[in-house]
Amino acid sequence: MIRMLGTIIEQIIFGIGICLVTIGAIFDLLAALGLVRFPCFYVRMHAATIGVIGGAVVPLIGVSLISLVSDQLGPYRFMFAGISFFTALLIMITAPVGTHILANAAHKLDLSPKEPILVDKMEEDRR
């Protein structure tokens, strides 16, 4: 009974991991479309960050879940899971900061036209 319950839980975790990887692929496709079709630099950078967070962090967490329940990997499955999770965490910390620095610098130096715009709080602060 307990063994059957464990097998079911493993199957569920495996399914969640597969779902996360698929979601990551969809996010990557959307990010590529947005990178080509969006009108200005800032919105395109938003699309690129979708590609990094949704297309790299989410599938890496999925990979760590899948490798946790892959018995054929033996004791190495914990290593794979830990490395994947840690990489996801690292990307989640660094990628938004990089985008933030780029956007901040572009706004400060006025390098890119801010065409479709509703409100610009940073411009108000600077005045």
Place this chain on the structure above:
Amino acid sequence: MRGGISRSSAAIISLAIALSLILVYFAAKGGLGGHPSASIVGIGQFIVNNTYNVFNRTYWAGSPEAVTSIIWDYRGFDTIFETTVLFAAVMAALLLVPGGIRGRVQGAGKDEGLTLIVKTASKIISCIVVVLALNLALRGYISPGGGFAGGSSYAIAPLLLIAGLSVFYLVRLGYRLSRAIGLRTLGLVGLVVVSSLPLLYMGYIIQNQAKPGSMFPGYPVFLGPLYLGGSLIYMNVFEFLVVSMEFIIIFIAMFLLDRGCGGSA
């Protein structure tokens, strides 16, 4: 040009792809020189067979990491001279700092830095980098890594802090030019001591384990339950000190010069 890749960047990208394809073609045809001869392959087989040969310890290095064994045991002289080259380069760069290298930074300076997000993130990442670099250096005789790799990755942490906050934050944190130079010298002295200690026992210089034709019994590989890996761990630790401190010296001197306070540094 809005809404697409500009014509010049498209030309550059296609040129790069064409160039790499041509290079791949010539490499596959053998146009960039032949493969190494069979006599060189024999050296690799010798090293793989003898690095951690517990049954026949005549030529062993006492470490399962073949790369670290080559770097610090079989080809130790090469690494010593590499360290010398880096030492000379850093000394030559320090000569460019006006006003000498002694003394300490006077004014704390205004902490400009970037935004709060960047400051926090660079602090977190620099902590992770320090842990990773120590892991690379201290476990360099078991898994891939070593003193040089660990030292150069350790130097990324202060560089991140300089970029995100400012060089004055780094100085207030305790990274002083004089302190870094002292630690560098300590590492160099350690390298000299570890590599010339076998000479006292009528052994070879940079000798790690006992070899035929020398009286030196070799550095301890096992110390009770601990696995030490001969002289490789000491070499890695001292090389880590030397390389990381030399990079930090260069960064601090460079960025202090950039702030116009080279005379007081």
